[in-house]
Amino acid sequence: MERRDVRGHYEGLAAEYDEHWVYDSNYVPWMAGRIAEALQLDPADRVADIGSGTGLFAREVARRLKPLHPILCVDPSEAMLRRLGSPPPPDLTPIVASAEDLAEGRADLPYEKLDAMWLKESVHHVADPAHTLRGLTDQLAPGGRVLVVMLPATIRYPLFEAALVRFEELQPDPTGIEQHLRAxxxxxxxxxxxxxxxIDRDKYFGMVRARYMSLLSTFTDSEIEKGIEEMRVSHPEPVLVFPDRFAFILGRRGQEGT
Structure with missing residues (x-):
């Protein structure tokens, strides 16, 4: 089995990352709306998107929220953050740092504390979620909120069997993340x-070939091609229809800051 480092995976994917996620015109606005709603965002909030990538969701949240303070797009990949633009929009500020950097106080942030932060499909990249989430909560102001958006322990994607099995082997359980926030x-x-x-079937096969999910970077080129052939047999329909289900784990700090 071939394994690639996560940062290298996203550095290579940066140029075409957005097109892999804008496969459904409603998806980004829908997800951004759910994030803003869950966090009960206010224009005056100091907000960070941890693992923001190209800022797809932060950009849409900012469009809706019209924040008084720029949303911080925190990501370890400079290549991904460059996709924000040069210069970036005035309502988004790129921060080259990992979740661990932020948790350990190694990231230079323009805000002393944060009122809200979200991690969308990035917590599974964290080596020690309990330690990192505890450190991230230390960055929250009294009444601050953190939202972890992640796939559930099992998914119903039209992937090949080996990919689905490996996903279940590697994916953290959302209930464990909830327990970390409580702790x-x-x-x-x-x-x-x-x-x-x-999604058009051939487009989805192309996304799999491009390894749009970091999970797929654990397979060799030949394994990916074999998997796509398996998918062709299993899914002869021209348009793939399937549920994209997410766990939303919301944590809130008390007003007294404890």
Whole structure:
């Protein structure tokens, strides 16, 4: 099995990353709306998108929220953050740092504390989620909120069998993330949201070939091609329709900051 480093995976994917996620014109606005709603964002909030990538969701949240302070797009990949633009939009500020950097106080942030932050499909890249989430909660102001958006322990994507099995082997359990937030002293809750995806079959095969999910970077080129052939047999329909279900784990710090 071939394994690639996560940062290298996203550095290589940066130029075409957005097109892999804008496969459904409703998806980014839908997800951004759910994030803003769950966090109860206010224009005056100091907000960070941890693992923001190219800023797809931060850009849409900013469009809706019209923040008084720029949303911080925190990501370890400079290549991904460059996709924000040069210069970046005035309502987005790129910060080259990992979640661990922020948790350990190694990131130079323009805000002393944050009122809200979200991690969308990035917590599985964190080596020690309990330690890192505790450190991230230390960056929250009293009443601050953190939202972890992640795939559930099992998914119903039209992937090849080996990829689905490996996903279940590697994916953290959302209930464990909820427990980490509680252990960090936050009030925490776990809910789920779901969005139906409709993607042209050949386009989806192309996304798999480009390894749009970091999970797929653990397969060799020949394994990917074999998997796509398996998918062709399993899914002869021209348009793939499947649920994209996400766990939303929300943590809130008390007003007294404990």
């Amino acid at each position: 960090a002293g936050l009030e925490a809750s776990l809910t789920h949201v779901e969005h139906e995806l409709r």
